[in-house]
Amino acid sequence: MNVLIRSTSLILGLTLAGAAAACGGESAAPGTAAPAATAVTNPVDPATAGTITGSVKLDGKPPAAATINLSSDDYCAQQGPKTTRAFVVDGDGLQNVFVYVKDGLGNLKFPVPTTPVVLDQKGCWYEPRVSGIQVGQPFNIVNSDETLHNIHALPMNNREFNRGQRLKGEKYTTVFTTPEVMVPFKCDVHKWMNAWIGVLPHPFYAVSGAGGSFELKGLPPGTYTVEAWHEKLGTQTQMVTIGAKESKPITFTFKV
Amino acid sequence: MRHFFASLVAASTAVLIFAGGLVTSTESGLSVPDWPTTYGYSMFTFPLSKMVGGIRYEHTHRLIASTVGFLIVMLAIWLWRTEPRAWVRRLGYIALGAVITQGVLGGITVLFFLPDPISIAHASLAQIVFSLTMTIAVVTSPGWMRAYSTHGPAPDDRRLQRIAIVTAAVVYVQIIVGATMRHTGAGLAIPDFPLAFGQLIPPQWDEKIAIHFAHRIGALIASVCVLATTAHVFYHHRGRRELVRPSILLLVLVATQLTLGALTVLSHKDVLINSLHVVTGGCVLATSVVLALRAHRARFAAASIAGSTGAGSTEQDPAYTVGVPSRGHA
Numbered sequence: 001m002n003v004l005i006r007s008t009s010l011i012l013g014l015t016l017a018g019a020a021a022a023c024g025g026e027s028a029a030p031g032t033a034a035p036a037a038t039a040v041t042n043p044v045d046p047a048t049a050g051t052i053t054g055s056v057k058l059d060g061k062p063p064a065a066a067t068i069n070l071s072s073d074d075y076c077a078q079q080g081p082k083t084t085r086a087f088v089v090d091g092d093g094l095q096n097v098f099v100y101v102k103d104g105l106g107n108l109k110f111p112v113p114t115t116p117v118v119l120d121q122k123g124c125w126y127e128p129r130v131s132g133i134q135v136g137q138p139f140n141i142v143n144s145d146e147t148l149h150n151i152h153a154l155p156m157n158n159r160e161f162n163r164g165q166r167l168k169g170e171k172y173t174t175v176f177t178t179p180e181v182m183v184p185f186k187c188d189v190h191k192w193m194n195a196w197i198g199v200l201p202h203p204f205y206a207v208s209g210a211g212g213s214f215e216l217k218g219l220p221p222g223t224y225t226v227e228a229w230h231e232k233l234g235t236q237t238q239m240v241t242i243g244a245k246e247s248k249p250i251t252f253t254f255k256v
Numbered sequence: 257m258r259h260f261f262a263s264l265v266a267a268s269t270a271v272l273i274f275a276g277g278l279v280t281s282t283e284s285g286l287s288v289p290d291w292p293t294t295y296g297y298s299m300f301t302f303p304l305s306k307m308v309g310g311i312r313y314e315h316t317h318r319l320i321a322s323t324v325g326f327l328i329v330m331l332a333i334w335l336w337r338t339e340p341r342a343w344v345r346r347l348g349y350i351a352l353g354a355v356i357t358q359g360v361l362g363g364i365t366v367l368f369f370l371p372d373p374i375s376i377a378h379a380s381l382a383q384i385v386f387s388l389t390m391t392i393a394v395v396t397s398p399g400w401m402r403a404y405s406t407h408g409p410a411p412d413d414r415r416l417q418r419i420a421i422v423t424a425a426v427v428y429v430q431i432i433v434g435a436t437m438r439h440t441g442a443g444l445a446i447p448d449f450p451l452a453f454g455q456l457i458p459p460q461w462d463e464k465i466a467i468h469f470a471h472r473i474g475a476l477i478a479s480v481c482v483l484a485t486t487a488h489v490f491y492h493h494r495g496r497r498e499l500v501r502p503s504i505l506l507l508v509l510v511a512t513q514l515t516l517g518a519l520t521v522l523s524h525k526d527v528l529i530n531s532l533h534v535v536t537g538g539c540v541l542a543t544s545v546v547l548a549l550r551a552h553r554a555r556f557a558a559a560s561i562a563g564s565t566g567a568g569s570t571e572q573d574p575a576y577t578v579g580v581p582s583r584g585h586a
Contacts, residue, residue, distance in 0.1 A: 188287035189309035
């Protein structure tokens with residue numbers, strides 16, 4: 001029987017030692033205070049700034065939207081039927097594509113806006129589903145629903161966090177410290193709720209809207225790598241050169 | 257009465273493992289982001305009306321875990337107050353320590369966003385807690401107390417003891433590999449069954465495929481061990497009900513477990529099938545532990561007799577005067 005006791009203790013000890021040894025290196029959730037905007041002179045001369053305009057097209061027929069089972073939360077069910085939102089198509093335009101300047105800005109630094117970017121939980125959806133933000137810019141997560149949500153950010157380069165919001169009107173403010181395209185969000189309570197945010201060191205990003213159109217304004221003349229990201233279809237890049245005051249149209253076409 | 261209560265605790269632990277399996281299968285582990293509170297509420301005052309979506313699985317798991325924890329506290333106190341055998345009392349303390357640690361591991365894994373090592377340790381320790389409560393149920397049973405002497409002295413079959421121990425150990429290792437596969441997202445790394453990418457050996461390898469394949473090979477090894485142990489029992493001890501019954505149960509459970517494992521892959525990890533696979537694995541381990549314990553019953557008696565007559569031992573257990581140690585097969 002002593003052997004039994006010793007064996008059990010050994011197994012317990014090994015299990016816990018393994019867990020403890022592997023537990024290090026985790027980081028705490030990010031702070032809640034939003035820092036003031038960094039005072040950096042805007043390197044863009046408005047007199048010469050150009051624009052990249054364009055649209056994102058979808059070539060092919062997107063998968064049919066599937067009906068979401070809302071039976072796990074009566075409140076969500078009362079908000080009306082829901083279908084999956086991975087493909088939001090307007091004509092042949094594809095919406096919710098994050099378009100941004102990936103390369104070409106060199107070492108230019110840009111002022112950080114103090115206006116927060118808001119991610120709202122409304123009607124048991126994230127609004128907006130896709131958005132962008134600058135490093136250091138305040139990021140507000142709001143619950144507009146009369147049900148509980150958890151906001152679980154799953155970044156690779158920034159700090160992971162998971163916050164609960166049980167009351168309507170609750171707000172959580174944080175900032176991202178490192179550029180990262182894209183940071184996914186999910187609600188573990190409501191599995192269909194997903195959102196993505198692109199974190200950049202500059203303000204040259206957009207999300208395709210009606211007709212798949214987008215616009216990147218105020219760019220200094222130069223040659224840029226522009227990337228388009230879609231949650232299911234991946235990324236595409238294009239090289240674009242714009243001159244002073246020039247408006248250059250480009251088109252991304254994703255195939256399904 | 258203690259045996260009945262210990263059996264109840266063991267059964268409730270199995271229910272808890274199933275509930276934990278549901279949490280992982282539904283990916284609800286982080287639907288309650290705080291611990292030990294639930295969305296700021298005390299665990300026990302969290303309104304039922306707010307148990308929506310994934311919270312239902314996670315919070316229910318926490319409530320069942322608290323209940324099981326309370327039951328194990330009661331069991332440990334009961335053993336401490338009434339159990340004459342010191343080693344059984346110690347088992348109660350170890351079970352108590354294990355279930356407390358298990359609760360803390362569950363909390364840590366939530367607070368640190370389900371790190372694989374902690375989640376795997378949480379899953380693996382759960383099976384230890386289950387086996388401990390089952391062990392206490394066995395050693396407090398009337399059959400154990402009379403050394404299963406209805407059909408003669410309990411056999412002291414060293415070969416059976418060895419293979420029964422090896423079987424329990426192999427099953428536990430297989431459970432750890434399974435937990436690793438589950439928590440690293442390797443459950444469908446090999447998408448077909450019984451072949452692997454249409455071949456006996458996977459034609460391509462990565463970490464997840466290796467873990468998944470190791471679990472399949474582990475299932476094969478564990479099944480062979482179970483077959484060897486039960487065949488030994490049926491051949492050498494067919495008159496010993498205390499050995500034959502868990503052997504039959506073990507065979508049924510292993511067949512069920514293999515079927516559930518295959519269906520888990522073929523159903524693309526159906527929530528119910530996947531969770532049943534977890535709890536059935538626990539039952540295979542617990543049953544193999546029961547068989548190993550009963551196979552060792554005569555040695556417990558021998559040790560007790562030797563201990564009661566040897567220097568330094570104060571344990572007097574009249575229940576242990578029945579066994580007749582021998583090295584031959586019964």
